[in-house]
Amino acid sequence: MSDLRVPVGLLPLALREVGFRHGDQDLLKGITLQFGSSGKTLVMGPNGAGKSLLMRLCHGLLRPTEGSIRWHGGGRLGGQALRRRQAMVFQRPVLLRRSARANVEYPLVLQGVSRRQRRRQADAALERFGLSALAGRPARVLSGGEQQRLALARAWVMRPEILFLDEPTSALDPAATKAVEDAVLTFHEEGTRIVMSSHNLGQARRLADDVVFLCRGRLLEHSPAETFFTAPASAEAAAFLRGDLVW
Amino acid sequence: MESADNAFITAFHLIVSMDPVLTGIVLLSLQVSLSAVLIATLIGLPLGAAVALWRFPGRGLLITLLNAFMGLPPVVAGLMVYLMLSRAGPLGQFGLLFTPTAMVIAQCLLVLPIIAALTRQVVEDLWKEYAEQLKSLGASRARAIPTLLWDGRISLVTTVLAGFGRASAEVGAVLIVGGNIDGVTRVMTTAIALETSRGDLPLALGLGLVLMLMVAAVNGAAFLLGESARRQAG
Ligand SMILES: Nc1ncnc2c1ncn2[C@@H]1O[C@H](COP(=O)(O)OP(=O)(O)O)[C@@H](O)[C@H]1O
Ligand SMILES: [Mg+2]
Numbered sequence: 001m002s003d004l005r006v007p008v009g010l011l012p013l014a015l016r017e018v019g020f021r022h023g024d025q026d027l028l029k030g031i032t033l034q035f036g037s038s039g040k041t042l043v044m045g046p047n048g049a050g051k052s053l054l055m056r057l058c059h060g061l062l063r064p065t066e067g068s069i070r071w072h073g074g075g076r077l078g079g080q081a082l083r084r085r086q087a088m089v090f091q092r093p094v095l096l097r098r099s100a101r102a103n104v105e106y107p108l109v110l111q112g113v114s115r116r117q118r119r120r121q122a123d124a125a126l127e128r129f130g131l132s133a134l135a136g137r138p139a140r141v142l143s144g145g146e147q148q149r150l151a152l153a154r155a156w157v158m159r160p161e162i163l164f165l166d167e168p169t170s171a172l173d174p175a176a177t178k179a180v181e182d183a184v185l186t187f188h189e190e191g192t193r194i195v196m197s198s199h200n201l202g203q204a205r206r207l208a209d210d211v212v213f214l215c216r217g218r219l220l221e222h223s224p225a226e227t228f229f230t231a232p233a234s235a236e237a238a239a240f241l242r243g244d245l246v247w
Numbered sequence: 248m249e250s251a252d253n254a255f256i257t258a259f260h261l262i263v264s265m266d267p268v269l270t271g272i273v274l275l276s277l278q279v280s281l282s283a284v285l286i287a288t289l290i291g292l293p294l295g296a297a298v299a300l301w302r303f304p305g306r307g308l309l310i311t312l313l314n315a316f317m318g319l320p321p322v323v324a325g326l327m328v329y330l331m332l333s334r335a336g337p338l339g340q341f342g343l344l345f346t347p348t349a350m351v352i353a354q355c356l357l358v359l360p361i362i363a364a365l366t367r368q369v370v371e372d373l374w375k376e377y378a379e380q381l382k383s384l385g386a387s388r389a390r391a392i393p394t395l396l397w398d399g400r401i402s403l404v405t406t407v408l409a410g411f412g413r414a415s416a417e418v419g420a421v422l423i424v425g426g427n428i429d430g431v432t433r434v435m436t437t438a439i440a441l442e443t444s445r446g447d448l449p450l451a452l453g454l455g456l457v458l459m460l461m462v463a464a465v466n467g468a469a470f471l472l473g474e475s476a477r478r479q480a481g
Contacts, residue, residue: 056379059383080385083382088383090380098397106384110384158385
């Protein structure tokens with residue numbers, strides 16, 4: 001018998017014929033793919049391809065209008081219980097109007113973690129992402145790069161099994177971008193499954209184990225990174241890699 | 248009859264010497280208005296937040312009513328409460344008319360729409376920004392309410408102070424339901440009206456000064472609070 005206190009891993013995550021319709025437009029259609037239990041997937045595609053939408057569907061912020069999204073270990077867990085074992089970092093992080101530390105503590109408050117535990121975990125996370133000196137600052141006055149690292153520290157205390165990142169560096173300078181990429185690697189080393197969107201090819205080459213390529217709401221490729229970057233299967237991906245199909 | 252100069256000096260003396268009549272009136276005013284604002288806040292904050300976060304039948308009507316009642320004339324509020332509390336009214340049996348409790352109810356009716364309507368606006372705006380992030384962090388909609396109220400604290404405190412300003416400055420409602428009974432329901436505004444008409448300018452002026460200082464202090468505090476918080480929180 002398995003120990004009931006240790007939750008079964010959520011992953012893999014399987015999407016079957018997932019679609020998202022808005023009005024008479026198919027914003028996503030016929031997406032069938034699986035995210036295995038480890039690795040770093042980069043979601044790529046031109047602007048408006050549906051990358052953000054796909055990740056919000058996976059994370060449970062939206063419901064697909066067609067098809068199904070199944071967590072292998074999800075069982076009968078409700079949306080909230082599922083989301084508490086995942087985390088998402090948005091393009092522009094939404095930070096609460098409180099101190100940096102209080103922001104990191106917030107998900108733990110929701111989980112009913114005791115004050116002392118919260119403080120300890122938050123301080124450890126702030127330390128890990130180089131934010132200790134800023135712990136008492138109002139989160140909203142931090143720089144863009146610091147805010148994004150704070151969002152990562154907040155995700156860190158949730159000990160997510162999977163971390164979704166939606167173009168987390170698109171508004172950052174190179175140094176801040178590097179810090180975010182390092183943070184992503186830190187999560188990866190701790191065993192967190194990474195699903196990240198980006199339209200920065202250099203970044204994708206640096207980070208991707210495999211690539212999901214979307215174009216106009218369709219899944220055109222899901223292949224290992226080397227394959228995708230050296231021998232893309234679709235004409236659109238080839239054009240995208242040449243830089244001809246960006247926006 | 249005294250000259251205005253003399254009246255000023257006597258008024259000032261009344262304040263500085265903490266004249267018992269004047270002090271009694273000021274304390275009752277504070278007690279009534281603070282109670283009204285406290286109750287209106289306890290009801291208005293969650294009510295405004297709930298209206299902001301949930302869709303339900305009649306929501307549009309409720310929002311319209313709240314907004315319309317923000318401008319409710321105090322005499323009309325007084326009249327409404329009077330009708331409720333008068334001997335023949337639905338709450339007549341409690342004998343509340345011409346008591347401080349009746350005044351608290353009337354002022355609460357004046358302040359509640361302000362607090363609830365502005366809270367709805369503040370919380371709804373914040374929710375637009377926070378909804379996905381809070382959901383992602385594992386917050387339910389109900390659990391989001393205290394979070395949103397806390398993050399909207401600057402605007403909400405300003406709102407509550409505005410409510411206090413309205414409550415402490417109005418005459419009509421407290422006059423109708425309180426009756427301006429000496430030593431029982433006489434508050435600053437009703438006393439000023441009465442003493443002026445009776446020609447007792449020093450007491451009227453003294454109370455007027457205290458009331459003005461109080462309202463100015465409240466508004467100043469609201470302004471400073473907002474400024475410093477904005478500077479701090481960016
Ligand atoms: N909740 C929504 N409702 C309606 N349309 C949406 C919604 N979210 C995104 N869209 C639309 O779906 C398309 C894909 O958007 P998005 O996933 O943000 O693209 P990407 O992240 O790849 O740039 C866009 O045309 C966008 O306007
Ligand atoms: Mg996007």
